[in-house]
Amino acid sequence: MNRNSENGSYTPIDEEINAVLKNEHPYIAKLIEEEGRRQEDTIQLIASENFPSDAVRIAAASPFVSKYSEGYPAERTTGNTGRYYGGCEVVDKLEEYCCDTWRRVFDTDYHVNVQPHSGSSANFAAYMSVLKAGDTILAMNLSNGGHLTHGSPVNFSGKLFNNVFYDVGSDGFIDYDDIGRKVAEYKPDLVLAGASAYSRKIDFARIKKLIDENSDGAKPVYFMVDMSHIAGLVAAGDHPSPFGVADIITTTTHKTLRGTRGGLIFCRPELAKKIDGGVFPCCQGGALQHIIAAKAVTAEECLTQEYKEYIHKVVRNADAMCREFIKMGYDVVSGGTENHMFLIDLSKTHPELSGNQVQHVLESHNIILNKNCVPNEKRSPVQTSGVRIGTPAMTTKGYGEEDFIAVAHKIDEIIRSI
């Protein structure tokens, strides 16, 4: 039942689960087997995916699946009214333990809410906790690496709030002066840092300073960090920490943190009541206690030395692979990476190729990644001019620098054959 970290392969629990399903739900059993095999047989370079341990998956399928637990553990000090259901004595212990363990992972006294169902739900609840409809959010431009929930017109964030954006400069790095200028110009209610496709370290302290220097003090300006992609790097000390700097910090638990799909919200202790109310009852109903059990397992795993070494490897592997692409003449946004991923911009080197085309051709060779917009994108988000490559998942499967370099050459060969 151990993590199969050497190869991340189709593991015994899949076979056990399937033995149960096979008779009564043969079609679903077949699909589970198919997906297990697909994950085994492909090279997984999607920067936001990872392979959680068997322990995480077992916890997610535990008896906690049945328990309703709207509200929060009674002894919590945020002024909430406890649970709205009986029989919560065990989930109360579980949720408290989960919260405490996540605080240890990030070595923080921030309040944490472990109930958000996903990264998007965490962001929704965080906004609703401190903003009202029509308030202004200043976030990173989506085509420069931001996330849908950071103000896309097709997302709740874009529909509910007034969104303004800062950009990356022509060098591909965040244009920090642009943040300062836009804080002064637009007087946002919340400034958001964090991205889904940005390969450089983000200087949270510098952004906080720019907010303070450029706002007029007439109203509070919340500084929120969405560390969904880089949370594992923050936990392992490979990326500057937003704790002590940001007011609110959201994250997913399934990317570099390597847990099940889910979200977390951290906040300064004085915002605890607002954040808890923002999650429940504002944006969600009952907590998913089986997922909270899996999140607690994930947090325990993140505390291990083994996990920290894993993250160091993820970063070294991304750097090695990225350098190899640059050596082969590819244009990498910002000229390199300092985290777990990088973006290849095909617009100058391969103007005839779209990211979409490259994604599909690579998929037919069992290499899985995703198309991605690049700064100053000329194509639609469906076509794009770039691809995003990440190393967390294959590092979990035991890949080292040499393996990633070999995959870089394989990708180059395939692209040259298109």
Ligand SMILES: *Cc1c(COP(=O)(O)O)cnc(C)c1O
């Ligand atoms: C992945 C991601 C999210 C959303 O997470 P989901 O669990 O897919 O809803 C939010 N913000 C950022 C920056 C992300 O990368």
